Amino acid sequence: MLTFVAAVSTGFPAQAQNDRATTTVDYTVRVNDTLYDLASYYLTDPGCWTVLKKLNRVADPKHLQPNSTLRIPLALLKQSLLAARAIAVSGSVERTLGQGPFLPLNFDAALTEGDHVRTGPNSFATIQLSDGSHVTLHANTTILIKHLRATVLNGIVDRQFELNQGEVETKVTPLKPQDRYNIISPSVIAGVRGTEFRVVYGDGAGAGNTAVEVLEGKVAAQGPNAPPVLVPQQFGVISDSAGNVGAPIQMLPAPSLAEPGQVQKGLQIVFEIAAMPEARAYRATIATDAGFLHIVNEIRAESPRALFDDMPSGSYFVRLSAIDRNGIEGLSQIYSFRRARPSEASAAATRTANFEFRWTEDAHAGAGAGAQQTYRFVLATNSQLHDPMLDQTALAGTRLVLSDLKPGKYFWSVAAAVSPNNGESHEKPASIRSFTVGQ
Incomplete structure (x- = not known):
């Protein structure tokens, strides 16, 4: 198992469980605190006050010294579930309610720990978390919301998403030192403290491979029997199915659009991309907003010409990037454009661009x-x-x-x-x- 983690991450899944069992958090005793009350308020099992008594060598559980420090095992602390919801849905997107059947995912639907979400062909969804972080699922992607919780005592956050297939891009707001934010594929754990990155499992990365591409911040890539490899901003790495990590590869610069002011009036939408010698393919992604929260179409083109089928008239943005010979997707450049279907071209000439x-x-x-x-x-x-x-x-x-x-x-x-x-x-x-x- 390969691990992509921040420097303070808990590491491999088995190691993470061991670390949680042995990690303690400090609590400053307040006036009138008792071990009984603390266990009742903050521990999953109030009877574990005996563990606190032994660990901290407390003589009298009813009389604690104010301003003294108690060590509390992290594994014993209560956790509350955090909120998530779908802020954008396009095409065929489904979710499970826990262990239930897959049902259509609607805009603004609430999601919780244990839910699966999957997108069909040319379908997309963006999930917003309570702190403003978000995860965008591209086409043919399935994820499990494995953990979405916070520790009641100190607010430590644990968010984990399992990527079973496909691709996600995520933007994470800065985290506290003990917070955890992981995206896990069959061959990788991608963990950060606050950054923007993509994780691709299979397909573009290669069968059984995982690609991690860092747009902001940095990530440490660690195999099971190797020291961590630091992946800095604007670099990517690919691991094979056995967890072997390649050296960080600098991402290609963003390609440019040959005719950025062209109004798309034809039966098809066509983007002529300025060719890049280092690129083996190009990606064009269309969204209704400049931040690409609501993606509505996407194509991977083997040549610097991206063709889309008919779309409704309106104002859109297109995001262009190049993919290198290793399968690492590069930096992107965004252009606004207007779509006017052939039957509406004359009316579009006088329409306001939004x-x-x-x-x-x-x-x-x-x-x-x-x-x-x-x-x-x-x-x-x-x-x-x-x-x-x-x-x-x-x-x-x-x-x-x-x-x-x-x-x-x-x-x-x-x-x-x-x-x-x-x-x-x-x-x-x-x-x-x-x-x-x-x-």
């Missing part, structure tokens, strides 16, 4: 009980977001539509407002994304 932006909710940003989470949206023509053309604060939703942007390259970000602890509110750090509007 640009949709979507982002995930962040229930952990600290909006406060009963308060609505707000966000700040910034759009600029430079990557530092200096002198923005739009800086809108106190947005209450997770969607914004702009109209008639001039040709050029744009950079944007969305930051969640964090409730003040000392009278001064602030924002969570946000990634900066970009797209191009063609001439």
Whole structure:
């Protein structure tokens, strides 16, 4: 078994169980605490107060010294289930309710630990987690939500997804040191502290192989009998079915679109991609929003020409990337485009071009009980977001539509407002994304 983990990860599955059994968390005793009360509040079995007594050499379980420290085994602590929901569904997507049959997955449906989710051909889904992290399933993908829980005492989060087949891309908000976020395939565990990466099992990576491609942050790749291999940002690795890890490979740069301003009026949608000598294939992905939460179509092309069948008229974004000879997908570039079906081409000439932006909710940003989470949206023509053309604060939703942007390259970000602890509110750090509007 090959493991992709952050430096503080728990390692292989069997090792993770052992680590959990031996790991302890510290608790600072407060006035009037007793071992009986602590066991009742925080332990899965209140009778395990005897374990705490022995471990901490407590003389009197009813009289604890305030401000002293108790060690509590992590494996004994209560855990609460965390929330997840489908924020985008396109095509044929199904889920199980625990051990039940597969049923259609609807938009905004709640998901929980133990559910399977699977996508059919040319079908996609994005699952949002409670802290704003999200997982996007590409076509022909099946995952199991294995763990989705938090420890009651200290809020340590454990999220694990099993990738049985296909591909997922995920963006993880920064985690606390003991938090765990893993995506597990039959030959890999991909674990991070807060990053953006893709995991592909089979197909494009090769039968039985797993590819991990890091877009932001870094990941350590570890085989069963080898030291970790650090995979930095904009690098990828491929493991074979036996868990042998190749050296990190730098991802190809993003390809460009030959005619970015072209309105797609034909029976088919055609993207002419500037050829790259190092590429063996190209990928074109279409979404309704600039953040690619709602993907609606995708194709892998063996030549620098991507052809899509008919799609409804409207405003879209296309994301282009190149795949190298090793099977590692490279960096991407995003373009907006307009689709006008042949029967509607004349009307489309006068139609306003819209640009949709979507982002995930962040229930952990600290909006406060009963308060609505707000966000700040910034759009600029430079990557530092200096002198923005739009800086809108106190947005209450997770969607914004702009109209008639001039040709050029744009950079944007969305930051969640964090409730003040000392009278001064602030924002969570946000990634900066970009797209191009063609001439």
